[in-house]
Amino acid sequence: MWDVELPSFDPAAAPGAPLALFTAWFAEAVAAGQVEPHTMSLATADEEGVPDVRTVMLHGADDSGWSFASHRGSRKGRQLAARPHAALGFYWPAQGRQVRVRGTVTAAPAADAQADLHARSTGALAAALTGRQSEVLGSPEELARASQDAWERARREPDAPVPSWTLYRLLPEEVEFFQGDARRRHVRLAYRRTTTGWTKELLWP
Numbered sequence: 001m002w003d004v005e006l007p008s009f010d011p012a013a014a015p016g017a018p019l020a021l022f023t024a025w026f027a028e029a030v031a032a033g034q035v036e037p038h039t040m041s042l043a044t045a046d047e048e049g050v051p052d053v054r055t056v057m058l059h060g061a062d063d064s065g066w067s068f069a070s071h072r073g074s075r076k077g078r079q080l081a082a083r084p085h086a087a088l089g090f091y092w093p094a095q096g097r098q099v100r101v102r103g104t105v106t107a108a109p110a111a112d113a114q115a116d117l118h119a120r121s122t123g124a125l126a127a128a129l130t131g132r133q134s135e136v137l138g139s140p141e142e143l144a145r146a147s148q149d150a151w152e153r154a155r156r157e158p159d160a161p162v163p164s165w166t167l168y169r170l171l172p173e174e175v176e177f178f179q180g181d182a183r184r185r186h187v188r189l190a191y192r193r194t195t196t197g198w199t200k201e202l203l204w205p
């Protein structure tokens with residue numbers, strides 16, 4: 001595991017709230033050459049409480065939460081509508097780091113979702129316009145036709161609205177930072193939200 005020199009992490013010097021540490025670690029992941037540090041696992045649960053997981057892109061992390069975007073009618077969208085709780089997992093092997101985030105998910109105002117989408121690439125808009133995410137696909141040709149139309153529309157109309165496109169914000173209740181250690185004395189620092197702020201605890205690895 002981790003055929004690289006791992007950074008040291010002093011949890012005693014960590015900030016009082018997790019967002020500042022996440023922002024610092026994210027910048028350090030980029031500086032360390034971590035490939036796609038903004039991809040993360042998004043875990044949800046269905047109506048019966050059965051878990052599910054997939055990869056999505058982080059669109060930002062600020063005081064309003066950790067944000068990601070998808071179709072409201074997708075499997076994850078339906079699960080989030082039934083149970084608005086989720087967990088995120090980041091793994092940055094370039095530094096032996098993991099970050100886990102758990103919390104409540106809300107949908108941002110529709111205008112924010114459209115603005116977020118229209119600030120992205122033509123391909124991102126075309127993919128969103130293609131729609132029908134998580135529905136059963138009859139054939140690859142059906143997708144090719146729909147995608148072709150979506151690309152043409154995205155090029156012609158860069159502000160085309162995609163009503164099902166939703167910007168979700170996860171407001172964390174818990175954020176855990178894991179720093180791998182060559183001697184397996186991994187450091188785990190867990191933040192938990194309280195009524196007055198955040199508590200910090202070390203966890204056994």
Ligand SMILES: Cc1cc2nc3c(=O)[nH]c(=O)nc-3n(C[C@H](O)[C@H](O)[C@H](O)COP(=O)(O)O)c2cc1C
Nearest residue numbers: 039054055056057069070071074075076077133134
């Ligand atoms: C690297 C990567 C990034 C992805 N980013 C997103 C994303 O930001 N939003 C999204 O809806 N799907 C994204 N996907 C596709 C999802 O993993 C998933 O296939 C899709 O959202 C359907 O999931 P669902 O059926 O659970 O709703 C991404 C996949 C990969 C491999």
